[in-house]
Amino acid sequence: MVSQTALSFVRDNADKSSVGPPERCVHCKVRETSLCSSMSNRDLAALSGLGRTRRILAGQVINWPGDASTSCANIVSGALKLTATLADGREQIVGLLFQGDFVGQLFAEEMSITVVALTDTDLCSYPRAGFELVLDTFPKLERLLLKRTISSLNDARVRMLTLGRKNALERVAGFVFELAQRIGQADGKGNLDVLLPISRGEIADFLGLTIETVSRQMTRLKAAAIIDFARGERGCKVLDVNQLEMIVNPI
Amino acid sequence: MVSQTALSFVRDNADKSSVGPPERCVHCKVRETSLCSSMSNRDLAALSGLGRTRRILAGQVINWPGDASTSCANIVSGALKLTATLADGREQIVGLLFQGDFVGQLFAEEMSITVVALTDTDLCSYPRAGFELVLDTFPKLERLLLKRTISSLNDARVRMLTLGRKNALERVAGFVFELAQRIGQADGKGNLDVLLPISRGEIADFLGLTIETVSRQMTRLKAAAIIDFARGERGCKVLDVNQLEMIVNPI
């Protein structure tokens, strides 16, 4: 494993001369969901001048632990995982980031976490130092970053409960349930179609289990007619949301 | 369990008339370690007018999950635990807070976490809405809060690795090791005295284990002459830091 400086390869799409509302930002698909949503078109010029778009291929490592973090970015499309790893290779996914999320280690020297692309991902990347300066100038930007960081901290704490205290069935059921709530699509027959965005192995790394255990619990939920799925498909159908919630959140 | 509004009992020590550098803040023992360290004596008046000191007895619940969070506070002395709980009583400690730390849920409506005093604790408490307004006015205060929130998030993520992937011995050894690093006192014979700030039961809740398992691993470390402790004592002596670190962080 050869370490590479984080995002050091970002060079293209300079926009140095823009002064007014920058065209490529105004039409950006995460204009209203990313941190940029806290800034007016006019103010956005300050960020636009710093930002460079960059495509990351699935599986690519963006940031190695121990590297100085010299960049940060908004996710324009795609998905990233944040992982923590032990010396012998045991791995824990400590966060998943999607379209509109912000990635990067601000105001901290050392990064103990690896960032890897789950799918091909488009980033709008900024030099860290420059981004921190922009934060000084635009209180609304800093406020939104603070809010999102607080929200991530709350998520992390809730997930500690899962990792520390829930059994395998509760973990898997909870994972499916949460996805169903967030990205489930009604199929017209009263069921919810859920596209699991990650492989069984990654679900295992996310839940602190092994692949085999995740598979067995999925089979168990299928046998109980709570969910349904076919071999080789990443998706699954939630047949009985109530029973699923019962497992996750018993009365 | 009767829910009580967070910190609603805070009434004493008003300081309404102060305009200059507030006396009780200047001499506060966490003046230089709490969020207040980001503010000049002059600016501190804005917070001082809002703050009320409040003593919480060991075991008292400060905040129930589901309550609206109407207060926040700096910890002047003592210690708090943040816990997440399942319906059947399984509990996970998701954070420990000490002197100088900030406690409270800003910019988020629902709190899913319980705050309980581990020891008798003195708080300097603020109405949440007022504190948020002060944040608007003092960018340095907001910046320090952001930095500390980012730091807490990093801690939480590292702890997810422990809860998801480490075995019982690694968890307990890691707990002792970290405390030794942070609050260990050299005893003059080349060993480190560590005062464990919480009971076995709370260590178990912190590490996602049972009391018995924590006890067994402590005994195991003692049998290996890595640590030493006597029955009934909260403290322990680290006899072999290297071996301890070896368990935590094998090469």
Next chain:
DNA sequence: CGGAACGTTGAGCATAATCAACGACTGTGG
């Protein structure tokens, strides 16, 4: 066609939970 990646399933095992008993210490009340 062959190999790789992914998911499922089974058998056996190891780890930590559970259940139970006990000792040390504390505080209470007679």
Next chain:
DNA sequence: CCACAGTCGTTGATTATGCTCAACGTTCCG
């Protein structure tokens, strides 16, 4: 002063849960 209950920590026996190791089917791609 002692009896007593209560809390805390330790230890032992047993069990259950999830891990490890192994085999196999499917899909995808060269």
